[in-house]
Amino acid sequence: MPFRFIDHTGDVGFELEGGTLAELLSEAVAAFACTLTDRERLGSAESRELELAAPAPDLLLHALLEELLYLFERDGFLAREGRMELAGERPWRLRARLAGECRDPQRLPLKLLVKGITYHQLAVAERDGGFHGRVLLDI
């Protein structure tokens, strides 16, 4: 799996990998879904589109996760996967096409509720021919 959960005392985090930044951001969508629920049982019939811009790749990752949290809190929408198109650097611009569903609480129990996406140890770095990221969520 190109993401793995970090063992944090009070909260939850994950480390991400991707051949490209777009792949890493797609992995972030999957990791977020896995944090909240059983992603294997999550449908993909509904879609959402996001357009985001940020001054650096790590802040783009942060912005994407904040939007996923907002969509979940407002609509109950949880993305199972996302197709990412990067359209420019400095600022980094992203168009994300998300596929998922508005959660049915009876069918999809929640594992956790996320309060916020933190900047603590937030990182995206390019090395060894790929992208590596790290993010911690407040629970």
Added chain:
Amino acid sequence: MRLERLDPWRVRIPRHGGMRVDGIVYAGPELMAEIERDPCLEQVANVAHLPGIVGASLAMPDIHWGYGFPIGGVAAMDAEEGVISPGGVGYDINCGVRLLRSTLTADEVRPRLRELVAQLFRNVPTGVGAGRRDLRLGRRDLERVLARGAAWAVGRGMGEPDDLLHIEEGGCLATADPEAVSARACERGGPQLGTLGSGNHFCEVQEVEEVFDEKAAAAFGLARGQVTVMLHSGSRGLGHQVCSDFLKRMLDAARRYGIALPDRQLCCAPIRSEEGREYLGAMAAAANFAFANRQVMTHWVRESFAAVFGLPPARLGLGVVYDVCHNIAKFERFTVAGRERRLCVHRKGATRAYPPGHPQTPEAYREAGQPVIIPGDMGRYSYVLAGTERAFADTFGSSCHGAGRRLSRHRAKAAARGRDLVGELAARGVVVMADGMATVAEEMPEAYKDVAEVVEVVEGAGISRRVARLRPLGVIKG
């Protein structure tokens, strides 16, 4: 990192690098050994870098790894020269604890305990999503909540005027600026008023198991064998979004004001700057939302007891002992090096602990000191403490806020695998109802330090004193 033990209860992190003051951690040798295995000490040192910090970067004995500030951190900033940091308050603005006393004894409640817990579980919304259909707020109502806090709920018939006398700041921060709260924060949190949330939030029916200070307990209206109810919740999605909105702004602000940050989550702005003032207004509004949230749930707790025991709420007592904030920044006055100063005290997972005689301590508690409510875990016990002069002098009137996590959520779930935790707790006389078993596993008693060890430190250091110990009987969780 070099550490110097000052006395049996305190360890100093000497000022080094960019630290402006020392760090001081309240912990005995055993707790300290555990704390040293966690990255939280580096966070105590990081907080000491912030401009305008006064005295020391403090950590209470329930300290553990947070994000930016450690959980259990206290930092006082000079009101004129210092900074305000949203990360020093946290996402769950005014997360806090309220304790209710009742006229019932544990012997009276035990035969109907399961029914009572089920009634609470029906009446007090837990977990994710919106709250009860009979509480829907329009934008105007929400603005009033943000401006008036707990008084809004009392004005709507959800509580008694007397409740407000027993809440930190009377249940309302007058500096609230509802206009500074974003539409997104209102959208996210508005429907969640009167909801408990998830994670470590709970509503717990308890028994006063032990009284350590008869006089203070009598002042707080507590006696052995009596049933109490503890509520732990905060400002829900509204506060979370206020924090997120301002962290983004403060990242830019810190750069513009030339503030060097050892951790971006500590981003901040001068208290007197436009960003600082707006955050303080929005934070106070979110704090008022949290006060109202606990007040609304108090009303539903009272209704639940009335329905189960067939008695009017007045006969059941269920008065507010006290309601304390855990995650907050407030302007308070302290004497530092012989000079009275107005400080902005950040408490991130710490409780105010004012001494006897302080004008902010409710009149009924003036001799005893402010009640300090310390939840433990759902299997063992919680404590009621009282604030002291020593806390006022040494820790900006602050004490611990809970047991502090020992196991990560992942490790707690691994430890719970294959076990019937609800059955285990039932065998210990605790009825648990929760939205999901994952939360029960993550919040299992072993996931937390023994709160008695934490309380031993704050009492030993003289920053709080024990009044009573409460044993859980029934718990609802999200």
